[in-house]
């Protein structure tokens with residue numbers, strides 16, 4: 001993250017480089033990025049090839065072109081506000097379990113990242129798989145163990161063999177042509193994730209789909225995708241192109257695609273939401289006057305515990321606090337696109353095959369755009385201060401047609417979690433809570449170097 005800032009300071013807004021054989025253009029100019037990724041979306045539809053390994057490679061994050069367009073269209077309808085509203089009772093149940101678990105350790109130092117992890121696992125288990133999990137009551141449950149195995153491997157806490165595989169995967173990703181990367185990854189079963197975690201979730205999804213085919217129903221994403229399930233023509237792979245290279249017409253998603261995306265939702269929605277939420281709690285503990293203002297807004301608008309979506313939408317300061325947290329700690333701190341043809345944008349030539357790398361971490365802390373960028377100042381999002389320039393440079397969920405499909409779900413989950421928690425507790429720092437600015441561990445996620453403990457004191 002800091003290396004991105006250093007590059008920007010040293011070379012300016014456009015930095016050309018090679019990563020192995022791959023030409024890369026690092027762009028720190030938000031206006032340029034908007035023109036490229038939003039206006040010229042058809043040139044920048046795909047991400048740079050990513051070999052995650054296993055079925056998850058067939059999920060929305062990795063697939064390309066028309067195949068991606070088709071799947072995104074089918075899935076987008078399932079992430080609408082209306083559909084998410086229907087999940088609110090289950091979401092509240094998970095958050096109530098979170099509150100109960102905090103009540104048990106009331107006023108004592110709590111390692112808040114661990115609690116938020118358990119909460120979002122519970123949430124994903126309900127919203128994606130329709131399963132009542134024991135993630136918050138049993139840190140050693142099968143679901144939790146496999147989910148942690150799965151995401152921790154991406155955070156590099158792996159066994160030696162897996163570390164070697166990861167290094168190999170990264171090496172091939174950087175130096176080899178795409179067809180070779182795919183071949184090697186499949187042949188040697190190389191991936192960035194622990195395959196045991198992946199296998200567990202593949203089996204779990206399969207069982208859930210079978211149950212749903214046999215008549216049980218649920219109010220979760222697997223069910224919604226099962227409602228769109230189609231058969232692939234026999235012998236044909238699960239893309240829009242058949243084995244002879246001709247397109248076949250399909251309306252929905254195949255079983256493999258449903259499973260790949262259910263697993264992807266777990267990976268894409270778990271740590272991102274948990275870590276944003278824990279940083280919200282951390283910042284509110286550091287700024288008690290903002291926390292009290294927010295508490296005032298919440299009690300004025302939401303008088304009972306049965307908070308409605310309409311009430312949530314009225315909470316402006318809550319919106320500002322979450323946005324400000326995502327500005328400072330964007331969980332997608334780097335993302336990319338690949339140009340599928342030569343293009344010139346605002347005088348910058350981008351040859352076909354170039355990977356455009358974007359660093360929200362740097363752009364959202366750029367002092368040319370944000371006043372006192374390191375400060376937690378939620379009011380910078382109020383309409384009198386938040387201008388077009390800021391809107392263009394604020395990209396915590398990405399940019400253009402390929403931005404995060406789960407942003408609405410994540411926002412409602414985080415908002416409800418903050419509302420229900422603040423109604424119950426005052427969040428305080430403890431003697432050993434690291435002060436701002438936090439230092440981060442060398443990791444592909446935004447992981448604080450030191451454990452962050454906070455105290456939740458009953459109101």
Ligand code: HEM
Pocket residue numbers: 060061062072264265266268269270272273276330331332333335336396397398399400401402403404405406407409410
């Ligand atoms: C605070 C929480 C979250 C953050 C900060 C976040 C951030 C992001 C970012 C930065 C991207 C890349 C966007 C781009 O390339 O322009 C992304 C993509 C994606 N996210 Fe999220 N995300 C969050 C929660 C979720 C949740 C809850 C889900 C699903 C349940 C989800 C599913 C996805 C998927 C499937 C993609 C790939 C979309 C595509 O390629 O069409 N995310 N997310």
